[in-house]
Amino acid sequence: MQLDFGCANITESGWRKLGTERRAQWKCPQCRPSSPTMPASASEPSVSASLDVILCEIRDIRRQLVNLPTLVDDIKTIKEELSELKMFSEFSSGRLDDFQAKLVELEATVGTTVALRDSVNIVQADMAKLQFKLASDDQRSRLNNVEIKGIPLKTNENLFSIMESICREVKYNCPKSAINYISRVPMQNSKEKLIIVSFLNRYIKEEFIAAARAIKELTTSNLGFHCSPQRVYINDHLTVESKQLLSKVKAIAKERNYTFVWVKYGKIHIRKNTSSKTIIIRKETDLNKII
Structure with missing residues (x-):
């Protein structure tokens, strides 16, 4: 077999050093069957394209990584805020428990207050009834009485004589024996004093008042008083x-x-x-x- 060492890219001494077995299997690279790989000219654009894609992806990653420090800071801030929120939530939970406890206490107090208010209302109603009864009893005790207003007060006056003069003027016969008592009493917010006449029964009292009211105008001059005449009023003793x-x-x-x-x-x-x-x-x- 004749070899072209220049074409095979091997020296003759190198060839001889391969040994018998290796020389039997050795073939010139030009004489070997071509591999199924694509020719270099066809694969170069694909490789170039792949490199461009990789470079683009690397650039995109680098652009994204530019904001990484800010993102890390934001995450730290969020973690701090979450921590504060947790603390506030725990604090609020404690305050809420206190509020609920106070609310329960307040409800109990309100319940007591409502019960107390109801009791006060009952007591006030009872007091109002009692006051009305006392006032009614007081007024009932005066059913036989009349009050005479407008008679001037004199030293050593005789009230029975004044009463006789009034009875003559109103044309009502009222013997002294029909009178239980007669007295002067102070008027409220005044220096003047009324005359209170208490009859033995209310029927005599009602007849006397009816006779007095029949007189259109009873004055002190009608009763023998020589001072300036003034109106005399005879009414129920209220x-x-x-x-x-x-x-x-x-x-x-x-x-x-x-x-x-x-x-x-x-x-x-x-x-x-x-x-x-x-x-x-x-x-x-x-x-x-x-x-």
Whole structure:
């Protein structure tokens, strides 16, 4: 076999050093069958393209990695905020537990307060009833009494003589034996004193008042007083509370055009006109009846 050592890219001495077996298997690279690989000219563009893709990806990764420090800082900030949020949540949870405990305590207090308020309302209602009963009993104890207002106070006066003069003037026969007692009493917020006459029964008292009211105008000059004449008033002997209530009734009657307001048997009566129903006012809440 003749070899072209230049073509085979091997020296003759190198060839001889291969040994018998290796020389038997050795072939010139030019004479070997061609490999199925693509020719260099075809593979070079593919390799170049792959390198471009890789470079693009590397550049993209590098661009993304530029913001990595900021991202790390943001993550740290988020972790800190989450930690603070956790602490605040735990604190809020504790405060909420305190609030719930206080709410339970407050509910218990409110329940006690409501019960106490109900008890107070009951007591106030009972007191109002008791006060009304006491006032009614006080007024009832005066059913036989009349008060005479406008008589001048004199030293060493004789009240029975004054009473006799009044009875003559109103044309009512009232013997001294029909009188239980007669006395001067102070007027509220005034230096003047009233005369209180207590009869033995309320029927004599009612007859005396009816006779006095029949006289259109009774004055001190009619009774023999020589001072400046002034009007003398004879009315039921009312308690302070009843007098205050009567003043309110008169004010409402004037405002709402009620014609008649009077007192009989210690009770206040009001009537709008002769054809309307009479209303009895016993306590302040009864003023709502005056429409």
